[in-house]
Amino acid sequence: EVQLVESGGGLVQPGGSLRLSCAASGFTFNTYWMSWVRQAPGKGLEWVASIKQDGSEKYYVDSVKGRFTISRDNAKNSLYLQMNSLRVEDTAVYYCARDRVGAAQGVVYYYYMDVWGKGTTVTVSS
């Protein structure tokens, strides 16, 4: 069974740090792009970051650039999100997702998330 399980969420003060993890199973992890998507309480979905199969390319939404780092360990079938300088507005449920990507020479032909984890909750509050 294809499965993604997030962990690492919790309560942190503004300015603090947190590291999220996502354990993948049931598929060949190192052949897929992976993403983090978040959802603030009562709000819609927001793509946060994505990483290529070998980690050589990483993309971020503007609001987290310089503060969040996406990474992966293919030997451990795991995806990570290091979150520093956290702000109240980063409070959300963070989902790990498997990406289906078709791209060549910098042109994206298709991009979507076909498998999602159940999410982990991050609360930034003093």
Place this chain on the structure above:
Amino acid sequence: QSVLTQPPSASGTPGQRVTISCSGSSSNIGSNYVYWYQQLPGTAPKLLIYSNNQRPSGVPDRFSGSKSGTSASLAINGLQSEDEADYYCAAWDDSLNGRYVFGTGTKVTVL
């Protein structure tokens, strides 16, 4: 804020047809595929439609997607009580070095 605009709500009685619109621009819907996700209450999103109008295995054929220019639509034919959920459109956006954008979301209520 989201660059894809959806109506905040839609509703229908069981068996009715409900449509949800998604409005974008030339840098996203106008030049890329559209995707739809369903989020049942208290659960993670689930892929509903990919590449404008394709259904993943297991998605009932009462769900259909279409795209025209810079807009897209999701139709639910024969609405059922289990379809009560939030629905999000999404697309790749070629502006600002590329990013994935979601719609504002539509809450579908079965009356």
